[in-house]
Structures are given as C-alpha cells and as structure tokens.
Amino acid sequence: MKTGLFFGSFNPVHTGHLVIASYMANFTDLDEVWMVVSPHNPLKNKKGLSNMYDRLEMVRLATEHAEKLKVSNIEFGLPQPSYTVDTLAYLKEKYPGRDFALIMGADNLVSLHKWKNYEVILNNYRIYVYPRPGADLGQWEKHPSVVITDTPQMDISSTFIRKALQDGKNVRYFLPDPVLHFIEGKNMYR
Ligand SMILES: Nc1ncnc2c1ncn2[C@@H]1O[C@H](COP(=O)(O)OP(=O)(O)OP(=O)(O)O)[C@@H](O)[C@H]1O
Numbered sequence: 396m397k398t399g400l401f402f403g404s405f406n407p408v409h410t411g412h413l414v415i416a417s418y419m420a421n422f423t424d425l426d427e428v429w430m431v432v433s434p435h436n437p438l439k440n441k442k443g444l445s446n447m448y449d450r451l452e453m454v455r456l457a458t459e460h461a462e463k464l465k466v467s468n469i470e471f472g473l474p475q476p477s478y479t480v481d482t483l484a485y486l487k488e489k490y491p492g493r494d495f496a497l498i499m500g501a502d503n504l505v506s507l508h509k510w511k512n513y514e515v516i517l518n519n520y521r522i523y524v525y526p527r528p529g530a531d532l533g534q535w536e537k538h539p540s541v542v543i544t545d546t547p548q549m550d551i552s553s554t555f556i557r558k559a560l561q562d563g564k565n566v567r568y569f570l571p572d573p574v575l576h577f578i579e580g581k582n583m584y585r
C-alpha cells in the first residue's frame with residue numbers, strides 16, 4: 396500500500412489543500428493520502444493557530460466522504476514542535492507494511508534544507524511535489540527521490556481565508572460547506 400502523507404497546520408483546511416490531496420490519491424500511483432494535522436509547525440508562529448482538535452475535526456469533516464483520503468492525528472502524541480523526520484520514523488515503526496511517501500509543494504521543497512535532518516528524509520522517502528506559484532525547482536527535478544506531478548494549482552491559503560472571515564466576507568466554495576458551518580458554529584477566526 397502506497398500512502399502519501401500530506402502534512403499541514405490546516406488552520407483551516409481549504410479547497411486548495413483538498414484538490415492536492417485528491418489529485419495525489421486519484422491521479423498518481425499513490426493508493427491513498429493521509430492528511431496529517433501538525434499541532435505546531437516548527438517554522439511557524441503559534442499565534443493565531445486554533446486548537447488542534449478543531450483543526451483535526453475540520454479535516455475530518457472535509458474528507459469523510461472521500462474514500463482515499465484519511466485524516467491523521469499521529470503528531471498529537473509526539474513532542475512539539477512537529478518535526479517531520481521524527482513523525483516519519485514513528486510511522487515506519489508503527490505501520491511496517493506501508494510504503495510512505497511525502498507530498499509537498501514546490502515552495503516547501505525549495506526550503507527543505509531548513510528542515511531537521513532533511514537528508515534522512517530525502518534518502519529514505521519519495522517526495523511527490525506539486526507546482527506552486529513562484530517556486531523554481533531548479534536541480535530538484537533531477538533528484539531520484541523527487542516525483543514531479545502536474546497538480547492543478549489554486550492560489551488560496553488559510554491566511555487568506557482567516558482574513559476574509561475576519562472581514563466578514565463570504566468564503567463559500569473556498570472550503571467545504573461542513574467546514575464552513577463548523578467555523579461559523581464555533582465563531583472561529585473572528
Ligand atoms: N492553495 C494551495 N495549493 C497548494 N498547496 C497549498 C495551498 N495552500 C497551502 N498549501 C500547502 O499545504 C500544506 C499545508 O498547508 P498549511 O496548513 O500550512 O496551509 P496554508 O494555507 O499555507 O496556511 P497559512 O496561510 O496559515 O500559512 C503546505 O505544504 C502548503 O504549502
């Protein structure tokens with residue numbers, strides 16, 4: 396079983412994330428995609444980050460009818476901030492029969508050298524990369540662990556959605572309806 400791991404803060408999850416996850420699960424040789432909710436991204440400020448259980452619930456709501464997409468809280472029980480190399484080692488031990496690969500935007504690949512033990516990641520896992528505006532892959536295209544995909548691009552972000560909600564804008568279609576209802580019900584990002 397080839398499992399793609401798509402890590403993120405998902406604060407909140409949006410259509411841009413879901414198109415990537417769905418493309419990887421349905422249009423590449425990956426069998427499924429796990430959306431791994433990171434309690435705390437080591438390179439991001441925790442300010443403005445909503446409760447991890449709410450973020451997990453939003454990803455669960457977004458993926459509940461998508462057969463090949465799963466949500467994972469595996470990082471909730473691991474030390475924070477969440478270093479991907481440590482999560483990968485834990486997953487490998489817990490699920491020895493699975494062939495894990497990483498899913499990453501070209502912007503993240505370009506700054507991968509800032510991640511903890513990035514060589515270990517590169518030497519042991521395939522990385523499925525999708526294009527991101529302004530990110531030039533350069534030499535990375537030739538790296539044996541890198542699989543470049545032709546994923547459709549949608550240039551929205553969680554930051555954009557949080558700001559839009561704060562400004563009272565209508566963000567329907569930018570994220571799934573059940574996620575929007577959850578946000579409204581809890582009066583989040585106001
Ligand atoms: N519109 C998008 N298209 C493709 N990839 C995206 C998009 N938005 C985010 N990503 C990627 O998804 C992963 C998880 O994203 P993350 O949870 O950090 O969301 P974000 O929208 O970038 O959040 P924020 O705006 O809060 O920084 C990251 O690797 C990020 O680069």
Ligand SMILES: O=C(O)c1ccc[n+]([C@@H]2O[C@H](COP(=O)([O-])O)[C@@H](O)[C@H]2O)c1
Pocket residue numbers: 402403404433435436437438439477478479480503509510511
């Ligand atoms: O392991 C690291 O050093 C590391 C450094 C930066 C980011 N990550 C992980 O990559 C994921 C996506 O990162 P980002 O910056 O695009 O939100 C997020 O879940 C982080 O935990 C991991």
